[in-house]
Amino acid sequence: MATALVLNTAPAPGTDRRSPVAAAGCSGTDSDFNGDGVRDVAIADPEATVSGIERAGLVHIVYGGGKGVLELSQETPNISDGAERDDQFGFSIAVYDANLDGCSDIAVGIPYEDVGTVKDAGLVHLVYGSPAGLGQGAVASVGLRQGSDGKLAGGYEAEDPGTPPRGQSIRIDPKVGLVTVKDLGFFKEFPHGDAKGPSLLECAAKGDPRIQGSISKYLEGGSMLATTAQRVFDVLSEEKQDAGPLAIMTDGEWMWPADLAYYVRRYNISLPEDFITHARSLDWVAPSLTSADLLLIEAEMFPE
Incomplete structure (x- = not known):
């Protein structure tokens, strides 16, 4: 079954569920860190050198409307800890309004942060x-890790990164927290696939024919997360038959290339059992996602 990495099942620190009204000076505009009503831009650079420290990582913040820039790192005032070699601050980022005050907040993954004596335990x-910008409010920031006092379930362990491994991305729901969205079907044979992904050839003709149609229908019924004007073609056929648009679909728990449905339908591709269990639990009908849901996932996948 698909698993979720829950950042905080209660409201984020600083949130008052009884008062959803935006704070004074906060516009409620998406991706607006300083609340002036103009969208801002966050650009992650986890390989960046910070204060002479290689691969410490930072996030470039560009305030809209010519309001200036900020290099957000662990050397930034009001951000806990300090920059360290190979921490890769900014390996994953996502933007949402964690405390529902109308100013956007940013969650920054630091997968290789050491916690105490535990190497690469990871941190978010x-x-x-705030109206004064990121990290300038009454509550500037909070570090989240696994452990009884770290607001993440489980205990931290060595090489237990605070962001999902490559092959997963993060979506953020203000009511739930950080949730991993798993990759599905980005086969290494695809031009748009993952070079380290599973083999399409090895999965062909190994699916359960009794549910082949149901799986294909489920995949076709996902919500479109990203699309292009390009078409993709059958990599297993000499005729190079049209397999569909170059696009990414999602159900909020998994994401997959749009042409995956074609390969399941034509070649009975086997897919991970936890995905099959997930789709079956929904009676083979992919849930409809709102624009807000898709924007939250997109914020992590395609940071501006």
Whole structure:
């Protein structure tokens, strides 16, 4: 079954569920860290050198409307800890309004942060927006890790990164927290696939024919997360038959290339059992996602 990495099942620190009204000076505009009503841009650079420290990582913040720029890192005032070699601050980022005050906040993954004596235990920094900018409010930021006092379930372990491994991305729901969205069917034979992904040839003709149609229908019924004007073609056929648009679909728990349905239908491709269990539990009908749901996932996959 698909698993979820829950950042905080209660409201994020600083949130008052009884008062969803935007704070004074916060516009409620998406991706607006300083609340002026103009969208801002966050650009992650986890390989960046910070204060002479290689691959410490940072996130470039460009405030809209010519309001200036900020290099957000663990050397930034009001951000806990300090920059360290190979931490890769900014390996994953996502933007949402964690405390529902109308100013956007940013969650920054630091997968190789050491916690105490535990190497690469990982950490997530949640930096709050405010009318004065990121990290300038009454509550500037909070570091989240696994452990009884770290607001993440489980205990931290060596090489237990605070962001999902490559092959997964993060979506953020203000009511739930951080949730991993698993990759599905990005086969290494695809031009748009993962070079380290599973083999399409090895999965062909190995699916359960009794549910082949149901799986294909489920995949076709997902919500379109991203699309292009390009078409993709059958990599297993000499005729190079049209397999569909170059696009990415999602159900909020998994994401897959749009042409995956074609390969399941034509070649009975086997897929991971936890995905099959997930789709079966929904009676083979992919849930409809709202624009807000898709924007949250997109914020992690395609940071501006």
